[in-house]
Amino acid sequence: MxxxxxxxxxxxxxxxxxxxxxxxxxxxxxxxxxxxxxxxxxxxxxxxxxxxxxxxxxxxxxxxxxxxxxxxxxxxxxxxxxxxxxxxxxxxxxxQLFEETILKDVMFGPKNLKMDQASIESISKASLKAVGVDASLFDQSPFRISGGQMRRVAIAGVLAMQPxxxxxxxxxxxxxxxxxxxxxxxxxxxxxxxxxxxxxxxxxxxxxxxxxxxxxxxxxxxxxxxxxxxxxxxxxxxxQMNLDYPSSIKVMKHLHKEISLPYKMLYTMDDVIRHIKEHSHE
Ligand SMILES: Nc1ncnc2c1ncn2[C@@H]1O[C@H](COP(=O)(O)OP(=O)(O)OP(=O)(O)O)[C@@H](O)[C@H]1O
Ligand SMILES: [Mg+2]
Missing domain, CATH: 3.40.50.300 (P-loop containing nucleotide triphosphate hydrolases)
Known part of the structure; x- marks a missing residue:
């Protein structure tokens, strides 16, 4: 469960x-x-x-x-x-980032779990790698990278707890x-x-x-x-649910209505384009 x-x-x-x-x-x-x-x-x-x-x-x-x-x-x-x-x-x-370096920030969670130092470091590095943060950034301050990178570091901090x-x-x-x-x-x-x-x-x-x-x-x-x-x-x-349709579904509904393209529930624009190509010779 x-x-x-x-x-x-x-x-x-x-x-x-x-x-x-x-x-x-x-x-x-x-x-x-x-x-x-x-x-x-x-x-x-x-x-x-x-x-x-x-x-x-x-x-x-x-x-x-x-x-x-x-x-x-x-x-x-x-x-x-x-x-x-x-x-x-x-x-x-x-x-919520607060440590002096990116690596230390990610290590904070596993440290509290009282793992041994070598595992803490290797898990933290692996988590940073998983979110695409380059090793050359590990010793930099988390406050000197872009917002998108900061978000990755923060997510690595949660991943390092191996949830x-x-x-x-x-x-x-x-x-x-x-x-x-x-x-x-x-x-x-x-x-x-x-x-x-x-x-x-x-x-x-x-x-x-x-x-x-x-x-x-x-x-x-x-x-x-x-x-x-x-x-x-x-x-x-x-x-009545106050929600929007994904753009791919909006496009499919429109094409179905306007040019009678067979309707299919698709979730990416790449799939929509493929679908249009498949039916373009009919
Ligand atoms: N700390 C709080 N004290 C009192 N009311 C709160 C508190 N936090 C949230 N609420 C109220 O509880 C309701 C649900 O809030 P919640 O933050 O779970 O919504 P949400 O769906 O996450 O919204 P959003 O999409 O804006 O993030 C809201 O009406 C909000 O005003
Ligand atoms: Mg919310």
Whole structure:
């Protein structure tokens, strides 16, 4: 078992106010092999949801189990074990870099796990390599590289903990198109190599369409869809979900309507072009 939510409700509590940010969520996530996209309107509860997956937030009602650890749970040992298995990369993680060098920053997490020095260093270097940070940068300050590189370093810091499940809150936000593609390809490679389950929060339906196989849609603290992406984009109530179609689907719908090109659910523009070529002689 990976992650399981049972009837989870969570409220943010202010001095005199309460806000129900999660409302009776049920969810099952496999320990390996999934790429799950999470989308939904701003304020719908996406970040709140994923913060329950490594115990940063704990349910007011219902339970979350992560591998064999049941939450709510206040024991520090249990929470640390859980945070090792579920790596959470926050939105704009680069703001959390703080060490003098890139390598030291990545080594910070594994050091806290009390691994021996040689393993800490080799795992950290391997994680930096996996995210495409060149060895010539290891001893540089993390504050003297570009924003896109800083984000890679921050992700390497989470990878170095060798999590079983990797959760990323809007990983491509604010990156240029090339940087977005590189980052997503890198995450996809990690998934392919280790079958790591990835959960990716994104407003970008092109990203989710291209990489996710399952999509969860949040709306006002509730999960309103959870399933195959083909089923989402052909759902009769899609228009009420406040979501956009991936560009490839928009183009396919347009070509189907205007020139009667046979419709097919496709998720990249390369696939659309191939499809057009295949039917261009008909
Ligand atoms: N610390 C907090 N205290 C009180 N309310 C909060 C807090 N954090 C979030 N909320 C509220 O809970 C709701 C869900 O917030 P959350 O951050 O999970 O949404 P989100 O789907 O991640 O949105 P976005 O797409 O903008 O990142 C929002 O209405 C938000 O205003
Ligand atoms: Mg959020």
């Amino acid at each position: 990976g992650i399981q939510f049972k009837n989870v409700t969570f409220r943010y509590k202010g001095y005199k106010t309460e806000y129900k940010a999660l409302d009776l969520i049920n969810l099952d996530i496999a320990p390996k092999g999934e790429i799950i996209g999470i989308c939904g309107h701003t304020g719908s509860g996406k970040s709140t949801l994923v913060q329950h997956m490594n115990g940063l937030l704990q349910a007011d009602e219902g339970t979350v189990s992560v591998f064999d650890i049941a939450l709510p749970n206040k024991k520090k040992i249990k929470l640390n074990a859980l945070r090792r298995r579920v790596g959470l990369v926050f939105q704009f993680p680069e703001y 079983d499940i990797l959760v990323l809150d809007e990983p491509t936000r604010g990156l240029d198109p090339v940087g977005q593609k590189e980052l997503m390809e890198m995450l996809f490679n990690i998934h392919k190599t280790h079958q790591t389950t990835l959960l990716i929060i994104s407003h970008d339906m092109d990203v989710l369409g291209a990489y996710a196989n399952r999509i969860i849609v949040m709306n006002q603290g509730q999960k309103i869809f959870d399933g195959d992406k083909d089923d989402l984009f052909s759902h009769p109530e899609f228009d």
